[in-house]
Amino acid sequence: MAGIFAILLLFLGSSTPGRARTLYGLDHGPSNFDVVRFGAVGNGKRDDSKAFLKAWESVCQSTKPPTMTIPAGKTFLLNPTTFRGPCKSPAINIQVSGNILAPSSISSWGNDQEHWIHFKCVDGLSIQGSGTIDGQGHAWWPIKSAQETHALSFDVCTNLKLRDLHIVNSQQRHIAIHNSNTVYIKGLHINSPEDSPNSDGIHIQSSQHVNVENSFIATGDDCISIGDGTYDVNASKITCGPGHGISVGSLGKDGSRSTAEMIHVKDSFFIGTKNGARIKTWQGGSGFARNIIFENLIFTDVENPIIIDQYYCPNKGCKNQVNVSALISNLP
Structure with a gap:
């Protein structure tokens, strides 16, 4: 028996360490980045912004196509956060299985009240999942402001894909696509009350080759608004x-x-x-x-x-x- 056990240890020791760790649940591989492993709590009360940024830093530095995971069963409170590129991998995936919650107080936003979750100069980005992104816009709607506020915004992004996301109660615009090229949006559910002002579902500006399909959009403003500098935009179903x-x-x-x-x-x-x-x-x-x-x-x-x-x-x-x-x- 001792000889068999020694042979088993020798077999495990001679195999690829990363593969063995993955087989036995000790590791998720170098390309999977769960925000909880970077300190996110997900109780809906503690600010998880720094943990998300730490996870993003590792994602952006990964040379293998990485996945940033927001796990199910948790609600992550996120203050206004910008995820910046360019990144090393030509393809980046974000899996939104848990919920993401904006701060309920406008004062938590500081001086920049234009973006909540903001991606800038990130190419090959795919975001999908069954979790809910909640902008908690109730505090914003009574305020008449000339500034445009975006719950989920993308600037200077190429080959962007958004699929099966649930976005509710945006402060103003739910999704904003600016200065971007080749964007594919499918299966979104966007929902805010009919009396929520300036709450466009999807706003497209200075962008080209944008496709939006098979989505349900209920808001207090345009379901889709197509602004200046747009070229080749298709919306269907x-x-x-x-x-x-x-x-x-x-x-x-x-x-x-x-x-x-x-x-x-x-x-x-x-x-x-x-x-x-x-x-x-x-x-x-x-x-x-x-x-x-x-x-x-x-x-x-x-x-x-x-x-x-x-x-x-x-x-x-x-x-x-x-x-x-x-x-x-x-x-x-």
Whole structure:
């Protein structure tokens, strides 16, 4: 028996250490980074921001395609946090199985009240999972602020994938895509009360090659808003409502030049929304909104199923303006 035991020890010792540790549950491998292993508690009360950033630092330095795991059965309180790249691996995965909670007090945000969970300059990022991301926006909604606040935002990201996420009660916009290229969004559930102001479901700005499909979006503002500098945006199989519909714009605010091109919205449902498919531009602006297709849309209890508004004025009392210099420059 002793000889057999010695042979077994010799066999284990001669095998690959990492493989043996993984087989016996002693290790999750060098490419799996569970935030709990970096000090996150997940009781919904203690701030886990530093632990998330420590985990992200290891993720970003990994040369193998890493996975950052937010485990099920826990609720992680996260103060405003930016996850910065560039990272070493061309592909990074974040598995959101647990819940993520924003601070309930606005004072916890400090000076920067624009971003809650912010990814910047990260390529090849995939985020998915059945956990809930809760912005606790109730304290924000009574405040009339000109600043745009985003629950989940992405700046300068390429090859971004978001799948099967549940995002609720954003402070204002639930998801913001800025200056990004090649974005694929599928299976999202976004939900905020009908009276929550400026709570766009997905806002796309200065980005190209963006696809959104098979998602349910209920908010107090646009289900999807497509802003300036966008090119090649496709939205299909969207269930929108309540909310203000799917909007191109607003474009040309304060006399600016804005562009939106190759926008395709199809095979979608609008239920109890203020608008369905909309294009909106401010007076006095310039630029273009072109190659826009609204196709096979079904409207139920919608106030304005399709609307093109070239005199957009949400606060009323706007002066009717014409951009004379833009008109002259377009003369033959």
